[in-house]
Amino acid sequence: MKTQQQKLSQYAKDNHVPVMMEDGLAFLLDQVRQAKVKNFLEIGTAIGKTAIAVASLDPEIQVVTIERDPKMIEAAKINIAESGLASQITLIEGDANEVALPDFLADCIFIDAAKAQYQRFFAKYSPILSRNGIILSDNMNFHGMVDHPERTNNRNTKHLLKKIRMYREFLKSLEDFETTFMDVGDGVAVTRRKKR
Ligand SMILES: C[S@@+](CC[C@H](N)C(=O)[O-])C[C@H]1O[C@@H](n2cnc3c(N)ncnc32)[C@H](O)[C@@H]1O
Numbered sequence: 001m002k003t004q005q006q007k008l009s010q011y012a013k014d015n016h017v018p019v020m021m022e023d024g025l026a027f028l029l030d031q032v033r034q035a036k037v038k039n040f041l042e043i044g045t046a047i048g049k050t051a052i053a054v055a056s057l058d059p060e061i062q063v064v065t066i067e068r069d070p071k072m073i074e075a076a077k078i079n080i081a082e083s084g085l086a087s088q089i090t091l092i093e094g095d096a097n098e099v100a101l102p103d104f105l106a107d108c109i110f111i112d113a114a115k116a117q118y119q120r121f122f123a124k125y126s127p128i129l130s131r132n133g134i135i136l137s138d139n140m141n142f143h144g145m146v147d148h149p150e151r152t153n154n155r156n157t158k159h160l161l162k163k164i165r166m167y168r169e170f171l172k173s174l175e176d177f178e179t180t181f182m183d184v185g186d187g188v189a190v191t192r193r194k195k196r
Contacts, residue, residue: 041066097124101125
Protein backbone atom coordinates (compact mmCIF):
# COMPACT_ATOMS: atom_id res chain seq x y z
CA MET A 1 0.00 0.00 0.00
CA LYS A 2 1.22 3.51 -0.84
CA THR A 3 2.27 5.81 1.97
CA GLN A 4 0.79 9.32 2.13
CA GLN A 5 4.15 10.75 0.96
CA GLN A 6 4.05 8.47 -2.13
CA LYS A 7 0.46 9.52 -2.84
CA LEU A 8 1.40 13.20 -2.52
CA SER A 9 4.38 12.71 -4.87
CA GLN A 10 2.07 11.13 -7.43
CA TYR A 11 -0.54 13.89 -7.01
CA ALA A 12 2.18 16.56 -7.43
CA LYS A 13 3.46 14.86 -10.58
CA ASP A 14 0.00 14.43 -12.10
CA ASN A 15 -1.06 18.01 -11.30
CA HIS A 16 2.26 19.76 -12.01
CA VAL A 17 2.62 20.97 -8.43
CA PRO A 18 6.26 21.85 -7.78
CA VAL A 19 7.35 20.08 -4.60
CA MET A 20 10.84 19.49 -3.29
CA MET A 21 12.76 16.78 -5.19
CA GLU A 22 13.03 13.48 -3.28
CA ASP A 23 16.79 13.62 -2.63
CA GLY A 24 16.48 17.30 -1.67
CA LEU A 25 13.75 16.37 0.81
CA ALA A 26 15.86 13.52 2.24
CA PHE A 27 18.70 16.03 2.71
CA LEU A 28 16.35 18.53 4.41
CA LEU A 29 15.01 15.86 6.78
CA ASP A 30 18.59 14.90 7.67
CA GLN A 31 19.41 18.54 8.44
CA VAL A 32 16.29 18.80 10.62
CA ARG A 33 17.31 15.65 12.54
CA GLN A 34 20.94 16.69 12.95
CA ALA A 35 20.05 20.19 14.13
CA LYS A 36 17.41 18.75 16.49
CA VAL A 37 14.91 21.22 15.09
CA LYS A 38 11.82 21.81 17.20
CA ASN A 39 10.32 24.84 15.42
CA PHE A 40 10.26 24.63 11.63
CA LEU A 41 9.06 27.48 9.42
CA GLU A 42 8.27 26.90 5.76
CA ILE A 43 7.65 29.65 3.20
CA GLY A 44 5.58 28.01 0.46
CA THR A 45 3.43 25.06 1.56
CA ALA A 46 2.01 23.90 -1.78
CA ILE A 47 0.09 20.69 -0.90
CA GLY A 48 1.80 20.27 2.48
CA LYS A 49 4.13 17.45 1.47
CA THR A 50 7.32 18.74 3.10
CA ALA A 51 5.46 20.13 6.12
CA ILE A 52 3.95 16.69 6.78
CA ALA A 53 7.28 14.90 6.23
CA VAL A 54 8.99 17.19 8.76
CA ALA A 55 6.22 16.90 11.36
CA SER A 56 6.24 13.11 11.06
CA LEU A 57 9.91 12.96 12.15
CA ASP A 58 9.17 13.74 15.78
CA PRO A 59 5.97 14.56 17.74
CA GLU A 60 7.85 17.43 19.39
CA ILE A 61 8.41 19.28 16.11
CA GLN A 62 6.05 22.18 15.44
CA VAL A 63 5.71 23.29 11.82
CA VAL A 64 4.43 26.68 10.70
CA THR A 65 3.93 26.88 6.96
CA ILE A 66 2.79 29.83 4.81
CA GLU A 67 0.86 29.61 1.54
CA ARG A 68 -0.98 32.23 -0.53
CA ASP A 69 -2.65 30.19 -3.29
CA PRO A 70 -6.26 29.29 -2.30
CA LYS A 71 -6.19 26.00 -4.28
CA MET A 72 -2.97 24.91 -2.59
CA ILE A 73 -4.35 25.95 0.80
CA GLU A 74 -7.43 23.80 0.24
CA ALA A 75 -5.35 20.77 -0.77
CA ALA A 76 -2.85 21.28 2.06
CA LYS A 77 -5.65 21.44 4.66
CA ILE A 78 -7.06 18.11 3.46
CA ASN A 79 -3.62 16.46 3.37
CA ILE A 80 -2.65 17.77 6.81
CA ALA A 81 -5.93 16.48 8.26
CA GLU A 82 -5.38 13.07 6.61
CA SER A 83 -1.81 12.90 7.95
CA GLY A 84 -3.08 12.88 11.53
CA LEU A 85 -0.45 15.52 12.35
CA ALA A 86 -2.72 18.58 12.43
CA SER A 87 -1.79 19.32 16.05
CA GLN A 88 1.83 19.85 14.91
CA ILE A 89 1.21 21.89 11.75
CA THR A 90 -0.08 25.47 11.56
CA LEU A 91 -0.96 26.71 8.10
CA ILE A 92 -0.83 30.48 7.72
CA GLU A 93 -2.93 31.63 4.78
CA GLY A 94 -1.59 34.65 2.93
CA ASP A 95 1.38 36.22 1.21
CA ALA A 96 4.58 35.54 3.15
CA ASN A 97 5.60 39.14 2.48
CA GLU A 98 2.50 40.41 4.26
CA VAL A 99 1.49 38.00 7.04
CA ALA A 100 2.53 38.64 10.65
CA LEU A 101 5.74 37.00 11.83
CA PRO A 102 5.12 33.75 13.72
CA ASP A 103 5.46 34.13 17.45
CA PHE A 104 8.47 31.85 17.88
CA LEU A 105 12.16 31.49 17.14
CA ALA A 106 12.59 29.09 14.24
CA ASP A 107 15.34 26.45 14.37
CA CYS A 108 14.93 25.93 10.65
CA ILE A 109 13.50 28.28 8.03
CA PHE A 110 12.81 26.65 4.68
CA ILE A 111 12.46 29.15 1.82
CA ASP A 112 10.61 27.50 -1.07
CA ALA A 113 8.14 30.02 -2.54
CA ALA A 114 8.37 32.58 -5.39
CA LYS A 115 12.03 32.42 -6.47
CA ALA A 116 12.25 36.13 -7.32
CA GLN A 117 11.35 37.03 -3.72
CA TYR A 118 13.89 34.92 -1.81
CA GLN A 119 15.92 37.94 -0.71
CA ARG A 120 12.80 39.62 0.69
CA PHE A 121 11.82 36.44 2.55
CA PHE A 122 15.33 36.18 3.97
CA ALA A 123 15.26 39.80 5.15
CA LYS A 124 11.86 39.38 6.79
CA TYR A 125 12.29 35.99 8.44
CA SER A 126 16.01 35.68 9.30
CA PRO A 127 15.56 37.85 12.44
CA ILE A 128 13.43 35.07 13.98
CA LEU A 129 16.07 32.38 13.35
CA SER A 130 17.23 30.81 16.61
CA ARG A 131 20.90 31.21 17.55
CA ASN A 132 22.07 27.91 16.06
CA GLY A 133 19.28 27.73 13.51
CA ILE A 134 19.59 27.04 9.77
CA ILE A 135 17.97 28.59 6.74
CA LEU A 136 17.49 26.25 3.78
CA SER A 137 16.76 27.76 0.37
CA ASP A 138 15.61 25.43 -2.41
CA ASN A 139 16.05 25.60 -6.21
CA MET A 140 19.48 27.22 -6.15
CA ASN A 141 20.33 25.37 -9.40
CA PHE A 142 16.90 25.64 -11.04
CA HIS A 143 17.25 22.46 -13.10
CA GLY A 144 20.90 23.22 -13.82
CA MET A 145 19.96 26.38 -15.69
CA VAL A 146 21.29 28.95 -13.18
CA ASP A 147 24.83 28.12 -14.30
CA HIS A 148 23.70 27.46 -17.88
CA PRO A 149 21.25 30.21 -18.84
CA GLU A 150 21.90 29.39 -22.52
CA ARG A 151 19.71 26.30 -22.01
CA THR A 152 16.55 28.43 -22.17
CA ASN A 153 15.26 31.10 -24.51
CA ASN A 154 12.25 31.91 -22.34
CA ARG A 155 12.47 35.52 -21.14
CA ASN A 156 10.63 34.90 -17.87
CA THR A 157 12.88 31.94 -17.06
CA LYS A 158 15.97 34.00 -17.88
CA HIS A 159 14.74 36.71 -15.50
CA LEU A 160 14.14 34.10 -12.79
CA LEU A 161 17.63 32.64 -13.27
CA LYS A 162 19.10 36.13 -12.86
CA LYS A 163 17.16 36.58 -9.61
CA ILE A 164 18.40 33.23 -8.26
CA ARG A 165 21.98 34.14 -9.23
CA MET A 166 21.56 37.47 -7.41
CA TYR A 167 20.19 35.68 -4.34
CA ARG A 168 23.19 33.34 -4.30
CA GLU A 169 25.49 36.38 -4.43
CA PHE A 170 23.43 38.04 -1.68
CA LEU A 171 23.88 34.98 0.57
CA LYS A 172 27.62 34.95 -0.08
CA SER A 173 27.88 38.65 0.77
CA LEU A 174 26.25 38.43 4.22
CA GLU A 175 28.60 39.37 7.04
CA ASP A 176 26.70 37.63 9.82
CA PHE A 177 25.86 34.39 8.00
CA GLU A 178 27.77 31.71 6.13
CA THR A 179 26.27 29.61 3.36
CA THR A 180 27.11 26.23 1.87
CA PHE A 181 25.60 25.41 -1.52
CA MET A 182 24.72 21.74 -1.73
CA ASP A 183 24.40 20.06 -5.10
CA VAL A 184 21.47 17.94 -3.96
CA GLY A 185 17.93 17.91 -5.32
CA ASP A 186 17.48 21.16 -7.23
CA GLY A 187 20.33 22.79 -5.29
CA VAL A 188 19.88 23.63 -1.61
CA ALA A 189 21.63 26.51 0.17
CA VAL A 190 22.31 25.95 3.87
CA THR A 191 22.83 29.21 5.77
CA ARG A 192 23.83 29.61 9.44
CA ARG A 193 24.96 32.43 11.66
CA LYS A 194 28.71 32.89 11.79
CA LYS A 195 30.19 31.90 15.13
CA ARG A 196 31.92 34.85 16.77
C1 LIG B 1 7.71 24.98 -4.71
S1 LIG B 1 6.12 25.15 -4.02
C2 LIG B 1 6.35 24.65 -2.35
C3 LIG B 1 6.61 23.19 -2.17
C4 LIG B 1 6.67 22.75 -0.72
N1 LIG B 1 7.61 23.56 0.03
C5 LIG B 1 7.10 21.31 -0.64
O1 LIG B 1 8.32 21.03 -0.66
O2 LIG B 1 6.22 20.43 -0.55
C6 LIG B 1 5.98 26.90 -3.84
C7 LIG B 1 4.68 27.37 -3.22
O3 LIG B 1 4.90 28.69 -2.72
C8 LIG B 1 3.71 29.43 -2.87
N2 LIG B 1 4.10 30.85 -2.84
C9 LIG B 1 4.78 31.54 -3.79
N3 LIG B 1 5.00 32.79 -3.38
C10 LIG B 1 4.43 32.92 -2.15
C11 LIG B 1 4.32 33.97 -1.23
N4 LIG B 1 4.83 35.19 -1.49
N5 LIG B 1 3.67 33.75 -0.06
C12 LIG B 1 3.15 32.52 0.21
N6 LIG B 1 3.22 31.48 -0.64
C13 LIG B 1 3.86 31.66 -1.80
C14 LIG B 1 3.15 28.96 -4.21
O4 LIG B 1 1.76 29.21 -4.28
C15 LIG B 1 3.51 27.48 -4.18
O5 LIG B 1 2.44 26.70 -3.71
